[in-house]
Amino acid sequence: xxxxxxxxxxxxxxxxxxxxxxxxxxxxxxxxxxxxxxxxxxxxxxxxxxxxxxxxxxxxxxxxxxxxxxxxxxxxxxxxxxxxxxxxxxxxxxxxxxxxxxxxxxxxxxxxxxxxxxxxxxxxxxxxxxxxxxxxxxxxxxxxxxxxxxxxxxxxxxxxxxxxxxxxxxxxxxxxxxxxxxxxxxxxxxxxxxxxxxxxxxxxxxxxxxxxxxxxxxxxxxxxxxxxxxxxxxxxxxxxxxxxxxxxxxxxxxxxxxxxxxxxxxxxxxxxxxxxxxxxxxxxxxxxxxxxxxxxxxxxxxxxxxxxxxxxxxxxxxxxxxxxxxxxxx
Amino acid sequence: xxxxxxxxxxxxxxxxxxxxxxxxxxxxxxxxxxxxxxxxxxxxxxxxxxxxxxxxxxxxxxxxxxxxxxxxxxxxxxxxxxxxxxxxxxxxxxxxxxxxxxxxxxxxxxxxxxxxxxxxxxxxxxxxxxxxxxxxxxxxxxxxxxxxxxxxxxxxxxxxxxxxxxxxxxxxxxxxxxxxxxxxxxxxxxxxxxxxxxxxxxxxxxxxxxxxxxxxxxxxxxxxxxxxxxxxxxxxxxxxxxxxxxxxxxxxxxxxxxxxxxxxxxxxxxxxxxxxxxxxxxxxxxxxxxxxxxxxxxxxxxxxxxxxxxxxxxxxxxxxxxxxxxxxxx
Numbered sequence: 001x002x003x004x005x006x007x008x009x010x011x012x013x014x015x016x017x018x019x020x021x022x023x024x025x026x027x028x029x030x031x032x033x034x035x036x037x038x039x040x041x042x043x044x045x046x047x048x049x050x051x052x053x054x055x056x057x058x059x060x061x062x063x064x065x066x067x068x069x070x071x072x073x074x075x076x077x078x079x080x081x082x083x084x085x086x087x088x089x090x091x092x093x094x095x096x097x098x099x100x101x102x103x104x105x106x107x108x109x110x111x112x113x114x115x116x117x118x119x120x121x122x123x124x125x126x127x128x129x130x131x132x133x134x135x136x137x138x139x140x141x142x143x144x145x146x147x148x149x150x151x152x153x154x155x156x157x158x159x160x161x162x163x164x165x166x167x168x169x170x171x172x173x174x175x176x177x178x179x180x181x182x183x184x185x186x187x188x189x190x191x192x193x194x195x196x197x198x199x200x201x202x203x204x205x206x207x208x209x210x211x212x213x214x215x216x217x218x219x220x221x222x223x224x225x226x227x228x229x230x231x232x233x234x235x236x237x238x239x240x241x242x243x244x245x246x247x248x249x250x251x252x253x254x255x256x257x258x259x260x261x262x263x264x265x266x267x268x269x270x271x272x273x274x275x276x277x278x279x280x281x282x283x284x285x286x287x288x289x290x291x292x293x294x295x296x297x298x299x300x301x302x303x304x305x306x307x308x309x310x311x312x313x314x315x316x317x318x319x320x321x322x323x324x325x326x327x328x329x330x
Numbered sequence: 331x332x333x334x335x336x337x338x339x340x341x342x343x344x345x346x347x348x349x350x351x352x353x354x355x356x357x358x359x360x361x362x363x364x365x366x367x368x369x370x371x372x373x374x375x376x377x378x379x380x381x382x383x384x385x386x387x388x389x390x391x392x393x394x395x396x397x398x399x400x401x402x403x404x405x406x407x408x409x410x411x412x413x414x415x416x417x418x419x420x421x422x423x424x425x426x427x428x429x430x431x432x433x434x435x436x437x438x439x440x441x442x443x444x445x446x447x448x449x450x451x452x453x454x455x456x457x458x459x460x461x462x463x464x465x466x467x468x469x470x471x472x473x474x475x476x477x478x479x480x481x482x483x484x485x486x487x488x489x490x491x492x493x494x495x496x497x498x499x500x501x502x503x504x505x506x507x508x509x510x511x512x513x514x515x516x517x518x519x520x521x522x523x524x525x526x527x528x529x530x531x532x533x534x535x536x537x538x539x540x541x542x543x544x545x546x547x548x549x550x551x552x553x554x555x556x557x558x559x560x561x562x563x564x565x566x567x568x569x570x571x572x573x574x575x576x577x578x579x580x581x582x583x584x585x586x587x588x589x590x591x592x593x594x595x596x597x598x599x600x601x602x603x604x605x606x607x608x609x610x611x612x613x614x615x616x617x618x619x620x621x622x623x624x625x626x627x628x629x630x631x632x633x634x635x636x637x638x639x640x641x642x643x644x645x646x647x648x649x650x651x652x653x654x655x656x657x658x659x660x
Contacts, residue, residue, distance in 0.1 A: 078622050087623070135489045149589075151481060158591020159465045162623040169585040170619060172503060173577075180621050247503075255499040259479075259586060261488020289500060291510050292408045293417070293492040 006069040008321060009057060010313025011050055012116060013075050015039055015091025018046075019310045020053035022061045022068075027126070027318055031060035032310070039092045046092065047102055054107070071103065071111045072317035074119035074309050078162045084113045112320040114155075117164060119312030120302075121148025122155055124266045126315040128303040135262040138302075139166055140269035141249065144179075145187040149260070167191065171251045189248040192224035192271045198241050199227045210235030228274035242274060243281050250285020253299065257286065261294035268302030336399040338651060339387060340643025341380055342446060343405050345369055345421025348376075349640045350383035352391045352398075357456070357648055361390035362640070369422045376422065377432055384437070401433065401441045402647035404449035404639050408492045414443045442650040444485075447494060449642030450632075451478025452485055454596045456645040458633035465592040468632070469496055470599035471579065474509075475517040479590070497521065501581045519578040522554035522601045528571050529557045540565030558604035572604060573611050580615020583629065587616065591624035598632030 007030070012019040014037060021032040033056045039046060050073075058065060077089030084100020086092075103111040114122075121130075121138035130136040136150040145167030149156040157163055167187035168180050175184025176194070188194055199215075199222045202208035214230035215221035230238035253265055265286075272279065283299050290297065304311055337360070342349040344367060351362040363386045369376060380403075388395060407419030414430020416422075433441040444452075451468035454460040460468065466480040475497030479486040487493055497517035498510050505514025506524070518524055529545075529552045532538035544560035545551035560568035583595055595616075602609065613629050620627065634641055 080623075147589075151486065156481065156590075158624060159593035160591050160623040160626045163589065163591040165588045165622065165624065168588050168621055170501070170581050173501065173581055182619060182621065251500050251503055255585065256589060258495045258498050259493065259589065260486075261490050261493040263489035289512060291498055291512065292495065293410075293490040294488060294495070296490045 005067060007061070007063050007067050008070045008072065008314060008317035009054055009068060010072045010119075010310050010315070010317055011053065011074065012119065012309035012313055013037070013046070013050065013073055013092070014116070014309075015076060015089075018049055018053055019307070020050070020057050021307075021310045021314050022057035022063060023314045023318070025318070027314065029311075029314065030063070031057040032307075033057055033060070037092070043094065043097055043099075043102070047099070047106065050103065051106055068107070068109055070109055070317040070321040071107060072119070072313035072315070072320065073099070073103065073111060073113050074116040074313045074316075075099065075113060076116045079113055079115060080161060081113055081157065084111065086113070110321065112316050114312070114316055115148070115161070116309050117146030118148040118155055118157070119316060120146075120268060120308035121150055121164070121266075121312065122315045123304055123308035123310070123312030124268065124302055125150045127311050128308060129266045129300045130264055133262070133264040135260060136264045136266060137164075137166075137253075137256050137260060137262045138266045138268065138308075139253065140302075140308075141191065141267065141271040142269035143192050145191045145269075151260070166252055166256055169252055169255060171248050171255070186248055186252040190245040190252070195224040195227050195241055195245050195271070196222055198244070199238070202237060202241070208237050211238050211241075214238070224271050224274070228271070228278065231277065232275045239277070242278055245271075246278055246281035247285050249282050251289055253282070253286050254289025257290050257294050257297045258292075262297050265297060265299045266302050267299065268305075268308055272301060335397060337391070337393050337397050338400045338402065338644060338647035339384055339398060340402045340449075340640050340645070340647055341383065341404065342449065342639035342643055343367070343376070343380065343403055343422070344446065344639075345406060345419075348379055348383050349637070350380070350387055351637075351640045351644055352387035352393060353644045353648070355648070357644065359641070359644065360393070361387040362637075363387055363390070367422070373424060373427055373429075373432075377429070377436065380433065381436055398437070398439055400439055400647040400651040401437060402449070402643035402645070402650065403429070403433065403441060403443050404446040404643045404646075405429065405443060406446045409443055409445060410491060411443055411487065414441065416443070440651065442646050444642070444646055445476075445478070445491070446639050447476030448478040448485055448487070449646060450476075450598060450638035451480055451494070451596075451642065452645045453634055453638035453640070453642030454598065454632055455480045457641050458638060459596045459630045460594055463592070463594040465590060466594045466596060467494075467496075467583075467586050467590060467592045468596045468598065468638075469583065470632075470638075471521065471597065471601040472599035473522050475521045475599075481590070496582055496586055499582055499585060501578050501585070516578055516582040520575040520582070525554040525557050525571055525575050525601070526552055528574070529568070532567060532571070538567050541568050541571075544568070554601050554604070558601070558608065561607065562605045569607070572608055575601075576608055576611035577615050579612050581619055583612070583616050584619025587620050587624050587627045588622075592627050595627060595629045596632050597629065598635070598638055602631060
């Protein structure tokens with residue numbers, strides 16, 4: 001790229017919203033927007049929505065279409081970065097969608113595709129809590145639990161893609177069923193969905209009055225956020241559920257630390273907003289589980305919040321554009 | 331190095347024996363020897379033993395001392411490859427031993443130090459089952475359970491060293507105590523020591539007659555090898571214990587595969603000699619635990635047997651010598 005005349009865009013394509021940013025060649029974000037995904041409209045419609053956000057950020061930044069050099073896109077599901085095909089993205093209702101080809105035809109510029117958790121890892125690495133980390137594990141605790149690995153200063157994809165799936169490491173054999181088909185996955189024990197499910201079970205068993213109150217008195221209103229709110233207000237049962245989730249998260253994180261000896265673990269995602277007590281409990285559990293030299297790894301909260309994904313998409317577009325021959329070869 | 335005139339040596343310094351090999355610049359092993367470590371004699375004595383093996387292989391290969399360009403050494407414990415200090419090696423009775431400095435003073439050549447499991451991973455990668463693998467996980471199931479990671483074609487050490495410690499990933503919270511101080515580590519459930527311990531408990535409870543017979547009728551004779559022999563002969567209780575160990579190994583291996591999406595997992599160590607049924611059971615458990623694109627990883631037995639460590643030490647010396655400036659910088 002040549003100086004300030006060329007730009008890149010990043011798109012975080014989620015199941016409920018599309019977040020898009022336009023940045024200069026140095027990575028500075030000049031415009032950013034967010035629109036509902038309207039995934040039910042199908043692939044064509046979602047692609048039109050993405051193109052619409054690109055127009056919005058270009059207009060806002062006063063950048064012409066021909067000045068856009070590359071596009072990075074994060075998609076919630078396993079995909080092949082080389083071919084640009086999304087194998088499956090349940091939250092979008094996608095199956096084997098060649099989204100890179102589609103977007104390249106529509107935009108006329110190179111499009112780089114990556115898993116959303118991997119891009120969030122890149123975003124935190126480039127402009128968040130992971131700046132300067134040589135080896136970083138990013139974990140997002142949300143509806144599900146995802147992760148991405150930065151090893152030796154680069155996104156690590158593994159041989160077949162899909163690396164970093166800490167949510168589907170098993171920490172309790174014969175534990176509760178996970179949506180992936182296994183049992184006792186970290187996601188089945190510590191995700192927002194898991195916390196809410198445990199709370200519903202409690203309430204349906206005649207307990208959890210504080211949780212029910214925090215959920216507006218309706219069982220259907222019980223979410224991880226409601227449980228977290230009750231816990232933060234001192235409700236014993238809610239605290240128990242949150243600490244139980246923190247414990248399994250701690251086991252999973254300690255396992256990753258023992259395996260990878262990273263300098264840093266960065267924790268993001270909505271459930272991490274539960275409060276200081278939750279973060280502290282996770283750290284306490286991690287400390288119990290790490291041994292040897294790897295115990296020096298630090299665990300810190302994410303710094304870019306909900307923007308990690310879109311920032312990672314920008315970073316992907318910037319770096320991929322600079323080494324596009326390598327990436328295309330792959 | 332310059333052609334066939336210079337040589338390297340590799341030393342696998344174990345708690346019970348020292349295995350040393352001398353190789354040409356192309357990696358071809360010209361001489362190899364093994365002597366008891368006599369660890370009880372202390373650091374000085376063990377160093378003398380190492381020097382003695384070097385003399386043996388030099389003599390056998392007809393190589394002069396001045397032709398030896400570098401020495402790779404594997405030590406059973408966490409260490410700092412940069413400073414060359416072994417933090418702790420319980421099997422040698424060592425604590426904070428600057429073994430690199432000692433050996434460099436004695437030999438006058440560069441010495442490169444690495445954890446023994448990491449070197450075994452390198453050995454399998456260079457000349458064993460892992461040839462050509464881009465991302466490989468090596469696991470040794472023996473008295474303990476160790477591991478090493480080859481990521482993007484290079485030994486991955488992590489930020490603080492000690493990466494690859496799959497034996498101390500927890501697969502059963504609140505499980506049996508591990509020698510590391512935690513509970514439910516893979517090593518506490520599936521190592522040779524763990525299998526023997528479970529068998530002793532069974533026999534002391536009045537069960538396990540087939541196992542006791544395989545151990546020569548003496549409780550003190552019960553080892554993982556005895557349990558494996560009884561299992562191979564069709565003893566139901568022994569089979570149960572071996573399959574239980576295989577199950578936890580399978581959970582741990584699947585967790586690593588889900589995290590790292592390697593192309594290959596290589597299984598070595600004495601317990602893997604238990605027989606085809608044990609290996610098959612591990613593979614069955616791994617298949618149950620892998621999901622997504624990472625499920626394409628293959629699991630294979632090690633190919634260099636007990637020589638993985640010494641071959642890795644040779645490989646370390648060869649490659650480190652070729653890029654010694656980089657390594658020294660680290």
